[in-house]
Amino acid sequence: MKSxxxxxxxxxxxxxxxxxxxxAIVSVILMLTLAIAPAKDHFSQWHRYQNGxxxxxxxxxxxxxxxxxxEPGIQQIWHPEIGVVDRCETCHEGLKEASLADVTTQxxxxxxxxxxxxxxxxxxxxxxxxxxxxxxxxAHDSKLAGVDPILPARYIESxxxxxxxxALTGTPQLNLGRQYLxxxxxxxxxxxxxxxxxxxxxxDNPPSLEHIADKTTRDWIFTWLKNPQAYAxxxxxxxxxxxxxxxxxxxxxxxSSSKPQAGDVDATIIxxxxxxxxxxxxxxxGESFCAxxxxxxxxxxxxxxxxxxPELTRVGNKVKPAWLQAWIENPRVYxxxxxxxxxxxxxxxxxxxTGYLMSKSDSxxxxxxxxxxxxxxxxxxxxKLVVELGCAACHTINGVKKPDNFAPDLSQxxxxxxxxxxxxxxxxxxxxxxxxxxxxxxxxxxxxxxMPQVPVTDAxxxxxxxxxxxxxxxxQTMPDKxxxxxxxxxxxxxxxxxGKLMADLACMSCHRINGHGSDMAPDLSYxxxxxxxxxxxxxxxxxxxxxxxxxxxxxxxxxxxxxxxxLTDYIMVAYQSPAIDPDKxxxxxxxxxxxxxxxxxxxxxxxxxxxxxxxxxxxxxYIGPVLAQVGTRLQxxxxxxWLKNPQAxxxxxxxxxxxxxxxxxxxxxxxxxTLKSAGKQEGKQ
Amino acid sequence: MTRRPVACAxxxxxxxxxxxxxxxxxxxxxxxxxxxxxxxxxxxxxQTAPTxxxxxxxxxVQVNDDQGNSVTGAxxxxxxxxxxLFDPAAVLTDSSGQATTAVRLGTIGGLYEVTATTPGKAxxxxxxxxxxxxxxxxxxxxxxxxxxxxxCHNPESSAAQVSNYxxxxxxxxxxxxxxxxxxxxxxxxLSIIQHGGPALNRSALMPPYGNTLSPTDxxxxxxxxxxxxxxxxxxxxxxxxxx
Numbered sequence: 001m002k003s004x005x006x007x008x009x010x011x012x013x014x015x016x017x018x019x020x021x022x023x024a025i026v027s028v029i030l031m032l033t034l035a036i037a038p039a040k041d042h043f044s045q046w047h048r049y050q051n052g053x054x055x056x057x058x059x060x061x062x063x064x065x066x067x068x069x070x071e072p073g074i075q076q077i078w079h080p081e082i083g084v085v086d087r088c089e090t091c092h093e094g095l096k097e098a099s100l101a102d103v104t105t106q107x108x109x110x111x112x113x114x115x116x117x118x119x120x121x122x123x124x125x126x127x128x129x130x131x132x133x134x135x136x137x138x139a140h141d142s143k144l145a146g147v148d149p150i151l152p153a154r155y156i157e158s159x160x161x162x163x164x165x166x167a168l169t170g171t172p173q174l175n176l177g178r179q180y181l182x183x184x185x186x187x188x189x190x191x192x193x194x195x196x197x198x199x200x201x202x203x204d205n206p207p208s209l210e211h212i213a214d215k216t217t218r219d220w221i222f223t224w225l226k227n228p229q230a231y232a233x234x235x236x237x238x239x240x241x242x243x244x245x246x247x248x249x250x251x252x253x254x255x256s257s258s259k260p261q262a263g264d265v266d267a268t269i270i271x272x273x274x275x276x277x278x279x280x281x282x283x284x285x286g287e288s289f290c291a292x293x294x295x296x297x298x299x300x301x302x303x304x305x306x307x308x309x310p311e312l313t314r315v316g317n318k319v320k321p322a323w324l325q326a327w328i329e330n331p332r333v334y335x336x337x338x339x340x341x342x343x344x345x346x347x348x349x350x351x352x353x354t355g356y357l358m359s360k361s362d363s364x365x366x367x368x369x370x371x372x373x374x375x376x377x378x379x380x381x382x383x384k385l386v387v388e389l390g391c392a393a394c395h396t397i398n399g400v401k402k403p404d405n406f407a408p409d410l411s412q413x414x415x416x417x418x419x420x421x422x423x424x425x426x427x428x429x430x431x432x433x434x435x436x437x438x439x440x441x442x443x444x445x446x447x448x449x450x451m452p453q454v455p456v457t458d459a460x461x462x463x464x465x466x467x468x469x470x471x472x473x474x475x476q477t478m479p480d481k482x483x484x485x486x487x488x489x490x491x492x493x494x495x496x497x498x499g500k501l502m503a504d505l506a507c508m509s510c511h512r513i514n515g516h517g518s519d520m521a522p523d524l525s526y527x528x529x530x531x532x533x534x535x536x537x538x539x540x541x542x543x544x545x546x547x548x549x550x551x552x553x554x555x556x557x558x559x560x561x562x563x564x565x566x567l568t569d570y571i572m573v574a575y576q577s578p579a580i581d582p583d584k585x586x587x588x589x590x591x592x593x594x595x596x597x598x599x600x601x602x603x604x605x606x607x608x609x610x611x612x613x614x615x616x617x618x619x620x621x622y623i624g625p626v627l628a629q630v631g632t633r634l635q636x637x638x639x640x641x642w643l644k645n646p647q648a649x650x651x652x653x654x655x656x657x658x659x660x661x662x663x664x665x666x667x668x669x670x671x672x673x674t675l676k677s678a679g680k681q682e683g684k685q
Numbered sequence: 686m687t688r689r690p691v692a693c694a695x696x697x698x699x700x701x702x703x704x705x706x707x708x709x710x711x712x713x714x715x716x717x718x719x720x721x722x723x724x725x726x727x728x729x730x731x732q733t734a735p736t737x738x739x740x741x742x743x744x745x746v747q748v749n750d751d752q753g754n755s756v757t758g759a760x761x762x763x764x765x766x767x768x769x770l771f772d773p774a775a776v777l778t779d780s781s782g783q784a785t786t787a788v789r790l791g792t793i794g795g796l797y798e799v800t801a802t803t804p805g806k807a808x809x810x811x812x813x814x815x816x817x818x819x820x821x822x823x824x825x826x827x828x829x830x831x832x833x834x835x836x837c838h839n840p841e842s843s844a845a846q847v848s849n850y851x852x853x854x855x856x857x858x859x860x861x862x863x864x865x866x867x868x869x870x871x872x873x874x875l876s877i878i879q880h881g882g883p884a885l886n887r888s889a890l891m892p893p894y895g896n897t898l899s900p901t902d903x904x905x906x907x908x909x910x911x912x913x914x915x916x917x918x919x920x921x922x923x924x925x926x927x928x
C-alpha cells in the first residue's frame with residue numbers, strides 16, 4: 001500500500017515536478033485531444049473509399065481528368081422539397097464518370113444511363129436506404145426500426161412510379177404490376193388511391209351472381225370453389241382452400257339466393273342445336289373472332305386466344321345449354337354491362353355455336369358432386385361464409401351488401417414502417433420481402449388471415465410488389481409539379497340511337513373513343529375525318545382485313561341496313577378531328593403528272609412499299625394497312641394530314657413522321673387517291 | 686476504430702461470397718450416384734432479361750457419358766459472376782440426365798458468362814453459357830425496337846409477329862449481327878436511325894425515325910443493338926495503356 005503511494009507520488013513528481021515540465025506535458029495532452037477529431041475523419045470509412053478511388057483512377061489513362069473532377073470530403077445532394085439528403089456520392093465517386101463504364105467493383109461503378117440527371121433527384125428516391133449516413137452499413141442496411149434498407153435492384157422501377165402515374169415505355173414491370181392490381185381484382189377489396197387522387201378500379205369483371213342458378217348448377221359451383229384453376233388455368237379467382245362442407249354450403253346459398261332472370265329462363269332449345277354440324281360451329285367461332293377475347297387450351301396445353309372474356313376450354317362442363325343459347329343470342333339480357341357484343345346471330349348460328357361450345361367439355365373434369373337439395377342450415381352457414389370471406393366485395397350477390405373497406409388501404413403501403421409489420425421467423429425483415437411473401441402465401445401469416453392466395457407467377461408477383469412499393473409516402477407528398485398524371489378513362493358515351501347501338505355492339509370493348517374504351521383496336525375519335533362514308537358502310541356490312549399481319553380482327557355483326565346507316569351517319573358527323581379542315585382538303589382527282597410524281601415519291605424517295613402494299617401484284621410490304629384500295633377508303637384531307645404527321649392524328653402509331661414537304665405530301669395524296677377498288681373503277685368506266 | 690473496418694470487410698465478403706456459399710452448402714448435402722464426362726446445354730442459354738430478374742426459362746444442361754448417353758444422378762454445380770444467383774446452385778441430374786436451375790441475373794447490364802460444372806471421371810468438366818442482362822437503357826431499347834424495328838430487322842416470323850424481312854428487296858441487318866453492326870460507330874447508327882438509310886447511302890427502305898423517336902429513344906435502341914451483338918461489341922475509342 002505504502003509502495004503504491006510512493007510510486008504515484010514519484011510519477012507525479014517526475015511529470016509535474018517543476019512548472020516547465022508540467023506545462024509541456026499538459027500541452028502534449030491538449031494537442032493529442034485536439035487531434036482526435038481530424039484523426040477520426042482521416043480513418044473514417046468514406047475516407048478510405050475516397051483513397052481507394054484515387055488509387056484506382058491513378059492506374060487509368062485518363063487519370064488526370066478523373067482526378068480533376070474528383071471532389072474530396074463529404075458530398076451531399078440536398079433537395080428539401082422532395083426530402084432528399086443524399087451523401088452517397090461521398091463513397092460512390094465514379095457515378096457520373098462515363099469512362100468508368102468497365103469498372104465493376106463497388107462503390108466505384110458508373111451509374112447506368114437513366115433519364116434523369118443524378119444531381120436533380122438524388123439516389124435514395126429510387127434506391128431507398130439512408131441518404132445522410134456515411135457508413136456502408138448504416139446507409140445500406142440499417143437495423144434501426146422504421147428505416148428503409150436499400151431496395152433490391154429487381155424492384156427499382158417502383159422509384160419511377162412515385163412521380164410517373166402514367167405508363168412509361170421503360171418501366172414494363174411497374175406497368176404490368178399496376179395492371180395486375182386491377183386485373184387480379186386486388187383493388188376490389190383493397191382501396192388504392194393513386195397520388196393523383198384517383199381510386200384504382202378493378203378490370204377483372206367478376207360476374208354478378210344474382211341469377212347464377214340460370215347459368216350453372218350447384219355441383220359446378222362446388223367444384224369451381226374447391227379449385228377455380230382446375231376448371232380454367234387462366235382463372236383469376238383465387239383458390240380459397242375451402243373444406244368440402246364449406247364449399248357445399250356456399251354453393252347452396254348462392255343457388256338459393258339466385259333469382260331467375262326475366263327473359264332467359266326456359267328458352268326452348270332450338271331444334272337445330274341437336275343436328276347442327278359441330279365443325280360448322282368451330283368455323284363460326286373462328287369467323288366471329290371469338291378468340292380475340294376468349295382463350296381455349298389447345299392439345300399442347302397452351303392457351304390460344306385473348307384474356308378479355310373467360311377461358312372456354314371446359315365451358316360445356318359449366319353452363320346450362322339453354323342459358324348459353326340465350327347468352328349468345330343477346331348477352332345483354334343476362335348482364336347489361338357485359339363487354340361481349342350482341343352479335344345478332346341467326347337462330348341457326350346460335351344453335352351451331354351453342355352446340356360447338358357445349359362440346360367443349362372435359363370428361364376428366366368432374367362436376368358430379370351429387371350435392372342434392374340444400375337444407376336451411378346449410379344455406380344459413382353459406383350466407384355467413386359469403387359475408388366472412390367477402391365474396392360480395394367482387395361479385396354482386398342478392399341480399400348481401402358489398403362490404404366497405406374490407407381489406408386494408410394500400411395507398412401508402414410502399415412506406416409502411418417496418419415496426420408495424422409482423423414478420424415470420426427466418427424472414428428477411430424488409431418491406432419488399434414482406435409484401436412478396438404476403439402475396440405468395442397469405443395463409444402462412446396466420447389462420448385468421450382472410451386474404452386469399454392470388455394465382456400469380458413469380459414474375460407477376462415481383463411486378464405486383466414493384467407497383468405496391470411505388471405507393472410511398474413520398475409519392476403522396478411530392479410537389480404537384482413533379483407529378484405526371486396517368487391515363488384515366490373518361491366517362492364519354494356516344495349519344496342517341498347510334499349510342500344505344502354502339503353500347504349494344506360493345507364497340508368500346510375494343511375501340512377507344514374520346515378517351516373511353518379499350519386500346520385493342522384503332523381509336524375511333526377521328527374516324528369521321530378519316531374514312532369515306534360509303535366505305536364505312538360496306539366495312540360494317542362485311543369487315544375485310546386492313547392489316548394482314550394482325551390476328552385480332554373486327555368481327556361481323558349481322559347489322560340491318562338501317563342500323564348500318566345510323567352508325568355510319570353518326571360516326572361521320574360526330575368523330576371529326578379538329579386538326580383537319582374539310583374546306584382545305586386537297587382535291588380527290590388530280591392531273592396525271594401530279595399522280596405520277598406522287599407515285600415516284602411513294603416508291604423511290606419514301607420507299608413506302610417496304611411496309612405498305614399499294615399494288616398487290618408487285619408490292620409485298622406487310623406491316624401497315626394494304627393501300628390497294630385506299631382511294632375508296634380514306635378522305636384526301638386525312639391522307640395529306642397523315643403524311644405530314646401521323647402521330648398528331650394517332651399518337652403512338654409506328655408509321656414514322658418523315659418530315660414530308662407540303663408539295664410531296666400533296667403529290668402522294670394525289671397518287672394514293674387513284675388507288676381504287678376494282679368495282680369502283682368499273683363503275684367509272 | 687477497428688470495429689468498422691472489420692464489419693465492412695465482413696459485409697464485402699458476404700456480398701461477394703453469396704454465390705459460392707449457395708453452391709458449397711447444398712453441394713455437400715447432395716450425394717452423386719454417377720459421373721459423366723461431358724456436359725451440354727439442353728435449353729435456357731442465350732436468354733435476355735432485365736438486370737436483377739429471373740430468366741424467363743430455366744437453364745437446363747445435360748450430363749452425358751463417353752457414349753453420348755445421358756447420366757442420371759451426376760452432380761452439376763452452377764457458378765456465375767458476382768450477383769448472379771442460382772436456385773438451386775448445385776443439383777443432381779434427373780432420370781433424363783438433365784439438371785435444371787433458375788438463374789437470377791446480376792445488377793449490371795451486359796453479357797453474363799455462367800458455368801455449369803460436373804466432377805467428371807478424371808477431371809471436372811465445365812460448360813460456358815452466355816446470358817444477357819438488360820439495364821434500364823437497353824431494356825428501353827428492347828421495348829422500342831420490338832415496336833418499331835423488329836418486324837423488318839428480325840427475320841424470325843411468329844404467329845404473334847409476322848416478319849416483313851422476306852418482303853424487302855434489300856435485306857435489313859438483324860440486330861444481333863455483330864459482324865456488320867460492330868463495325869459501325871454509334872454516330873453512324875444514330876444518323877441512319879434518325880435520317881433513314883439514304884443518310885449513309887443505304888437503302889431508302891429504311892425510313893427516318895428522327896421525328897418519331899426522341900434522341901434518348903434512339904440512344905436506347907443503339908444500346909440494345911450493342912448489348913445483343915454476336916460476336917460481342919467492344920467499344921472503340923481511346924484505349925489507355927495500363928501504367
